[in-house]
Amino acid sequence: MGQPFTKPNWYNSYQFTADMLFYARAVNHPCRSYNSSSALMFYIPFYASLYAHVFSHENNLTRRDALGVDLLEHISKQPNFQRNGGHDHFLPVGLMALDFSRQNDDNNSYGYKFLTLPHLSNVSIPIIERDIYIGKNQFGIPYPSYFHPKSKAEIRIWQDEVRRSERTHLFSFVGGGRQKGHGSEKFQTAVINQCNNTENCILVFCKYWIVTWDAADEILGAMKRAHFCLQPPGDTWTRRSIFDSILAGCVPVFFSDNTAYKQYTWYIPERREDWSVLIGPDQLDRIEEVLSQIQPEEVEQMREAVIGMIPHVTYMHPNASWTEIGPRDVVDTAHLWS
Known part of the structure; x- marks a missing residue:
């Protein structure tokens, strides 16, 4: 969430950390199941925003894309993924779709081909900026702001x-x-x-x-x-x-x-x-x-x-009690849970 301010539950939040905040909230979600056979949705825990920043200056496109390719090849082989072809999986992204939609392998090309990989074609992608033209499986989620309260009273x-x-x-x-x-x-x-x-x-x-x-x-x-x-x-x-x-x-x-x-x-x-x-x-x-x-x-x-x-449109504090949250926050408002 960034460095805390003097005001409780206010933080110097970086704008490209939505995937990390989403994860921090999702792992404690009351709908979470530890039994995969009873689960209706499956979360793919991958910090795409960190991945993009780490490898963005890699000129070799194969090496730039490798981590994302390896992840999706691994996920796609799992029985839970194969059961419904990824339709019941979701992967939040804390950067814009533009950063992960490279269309060619020219050495001067920007970004990654992550979102164009066929493994993700059926996976739901909550993302801070979707591609409104071809991002049929992409769904916009808010950028993080400064306020991460722990209760409905706050x-x-x-x-x-x-x-x-x-x-x-x-x-x-x-x-x-x-x-x-x-x-x-x-x-x-x-x-x-x-x-x-x-x-x-x-x-x-x-x-x-x-x-x-x-x-x-x-x-x-x-x-x-x-x-x-x-x-x-x-x-x-x-x-x-x-x-x-x-x-x-x-x-x-x-x-x-x-x-x-x-x-x-x-x-x-x-x-x-x-x-x-x-x-x-x-x-x-x-x-x-x-x-x-x-x-x-x-x-x-x-x-x-x-x-x-x-x-x-607020990301509640990861340590917030679900009994104290009251109105739905960003994560709980996502239609992934409905």
């Missing part, structure tokens, strides 16, 4: 705090710019320019991405003081900031269906307008105007919906 206390928070600004943005030619450059540039040109926006400019989880107070503080939190695409379509803003009770503002609506269907309300705002291409240069036209009572309803989402 969740309620935090929900009450963000509910009482004084919202002094119309909107905020936490992030940085992108170089010319980057796919999200136009979104980031438009957002930053408009934030700089109004007193109604709080801008937390992150020049270097690595510092973002060293500034939790500044990040969440900005989000807690704003009615809306802008969520343009970042390096990829999705971003951890979505879940930071939900944690802060700040209504997310999206600029593409791909950022959340097509990703996190297990975790978000069916009606997007109940909890978020979508800025279309024709509105990109007038963000403040669009947001200022939303009536206060409607903003209040959206914020309450966002606050209600907090338990379900």
Whole structure:
């Protein structure tokens, strides 16, 4: 979870540890069975995010892929896997599908071919960013944020705090710019320019991405003081900031269906307008105007919906007692268990 903050059960969580947190919660899940013959689902315990970081600079593609290939060849030979061809297995991934979907073996090719291997074709893949085009067996799960409570009481206390928070600004943005030619450059540039040109926006400019989880107070503080939190695409379509803003009770503002609506269907309300705002291409240069036209009572309803989402997009502390959890967290909300 990262280094603990002074506030109990708040941690400097790295955004690419969802698979590790998922594992820490799953091993103590009340539905866990130690009898494989009675199990309905089988967890494949593999930290794909660590695997990616360790071998990412390996130029020999065969060696780069070897660990993942060996794992799946081993798993696929097990009787429990062969019984249903992997349909009853799942493997969480703490990085984007892009990192594990290499399509060719050119020496300059990026990433791994892990998710393209036939052994995983029937396996369910909970992942922080799914491939919305070909990832039929991929299911979006939230990026980890800072809060890992141990009880439903702690969740309620935090929900009450963000509910009482004084919202002094119309909107905020936490992030940085992108170089010319980057796919999200136009979104980031438009957002930053408009934030700089109004007193109604709080801008937390992150020049270097690595510092973002060293500034939790500044990040969440900005989000807690704003009615809306802008969520343009970042390096990829999705971003951890979505879940930071939900944690802060700040209504997310999206600029593409791909950022959340097509990703996190297990975790978000069916009606997007109940909890978020979508800025279309024709509105990109007038963000403040669009947001200022939303009536206060409607903003209040959206914020309450966002606050209600907090338990379900939060990874509870691994040591939390299941009798004390109350609302379902990320792991328990996953439809894998239903």
